[in-house]
Structure formats: C-alpha cells, structure tokens
Amino acid sequence: MALWVFGYGSLLWNPGFTPAQAVTARLPDYHRSFCMLSIHHRGTEDDPGLVLALDAAPGGQCTGVAFQIAEAEQDQVLAALRERELISSAYVEHHVDLIADTGETIRALAYVIDPDHVQYCQFSLEKQAQMIARAIGGRGPNTEYLFNTAAHLAQLGITDNDMAWLVDRVRALAAT
Numbered sequence: 001m002a003l004w005v006f007g008y009g010s011l012l013w014n015p016g017f018t019p020a021q022a023v024t025a026r027l028p029d030y031h032r033s034f035c036m037l038s039i040h041h042r043g044t045e046d047d048p049g050l051v052l053a054l055d056a057a058p059g060g061q062c063t064g065v066a067f068q069i070a071e072a073e074q075d076q077v078l079a080a081l082r083e084r085e086l087i088s089s090a091y092v093e094h095h096v097d098l099i100a101d102t103g104e105t106i107r108a109l110a111y112v113i114d115p116d117h118v119q120y121c122q123f124s125l126e127k128q129a130q131m132i133a134r135a136i137g138g139r140g141p142n143t144e145y146l147f148n149t150a151a152h153l154a155q156l157g158i159t160d161n162d163m164a165w166l167v168d169r170v171r172a173l174a175a176t
Contacts, residue, residue, distance in 0.1 A: 005069065009051065029060060030096075
C-alpha cells in the first residue's frame with residue numbers, strides 16, 4: 001500500500017528522502033501556522049524560535065505537497081520522520097485525506113500540533129517576526145526556516161499571506 005506524507009513546512013524543501021511521487025494537495029479544516037515553539041531545531045529553551053504546524057481551522061485549508069514514499073523505503077523513512085518530527089511530542093501523527101490538484105483524494109500521514117502541548121502558542125504576527133528574527137537552534141537560524149519555506153511555497157505557486165508578511169518583516173528587522 002502506498003504511504004504518503006503531507007509537507008507544508010520544512011518537508012517542502014527538506015523532506016529527508018527522495019519521493020517516489022509528489023503532488024500539490026490541499027488539507028481542509030487546517031491551516032499552516034507558526035504555532036509551535038521550537039526549542040530544539042530552530043531555537044532553544046531559553047530563546048525559543050517558531051516552526052510551522054498544522055493547526056485546526058474549521059472551514060480553512062492548507063495547501064502543500066503530498067509526497068509518496070517508495071515502498072522499499074517506507075520503514076526507514078517513517079523512522080527518520082518520527083525521529084525528526086516527534087522530538088518533543090508537540091506534533092501528533094494523523095492520517096488525513098488530502099485533495100490533490102488532480103481531484104484525487106490521497107490518504108496521507110501529517111504532523112499536526114497538539115493544542116494541549118506546552119509548545120503550542122498563538123502570537124501576533126509581529127511577535128512571531130521578532131522571535132523568528134533572533135532565534136537559532138540545532139538546525140540553524142529560525143530565519144533560514146522561514147525564508148526556505150516561503151521560497152518553496154512561491155516556487156510551487158502557493159500563496160500564504162501571513163508567510164509573505166513575516167518574510168518582509170523579518171528582513172526589515174534584520175536590516176536594523
């Protein structure tokens with residue numbers, strides 16, 4: 001059986017595996033949000049950064065990419081994804097139904113924020129920009145995460161107005 005994973009943030013530009021197939025797809029009733037404090041990869045416990053998560057949003061949608069994992073690599077890729085994404089248990093694995101650009105429904109694994117987890121947060125865009133502009137974690141600066149994700153969304157023709165605002169604001173903060 002085909003195993004798919006939904007990329008909406010860093011998986012877009014760094015999936016950690018070579019997909020057997022990739023298609024643009026939408027996930028209804030969720031949105032992409034910088035609603036997870038990053039205390040490992042893009043920040044520290046003393047100076048957390050922010051990373052994207054799928055946050056429940058009835059009536060909303062998140063457009064990203066469905067990546068099919070080659071059958072022979074499924075166990076290895078799933079183990080690597082779990083090590084990367086479930087480092088602090090802020091994400092929960094969910095099987096979701098995506099709507100591909102072709103109209104096809106794809107059942108995929110998605111990493112969704114646990115709104116009861118201590119790393120879940122809801123900040124204004126300005127506060128998000130301030131945090132992203134300064135945070136650095138084990139995988140590098142939080143700005144790199146923001147800029148790479150925004151660039152890949154643009155390459156795919158996916159519009160995210162909050163992301164565009166954050167990019168502009170973080171660049172302005174870096175210039176001061």
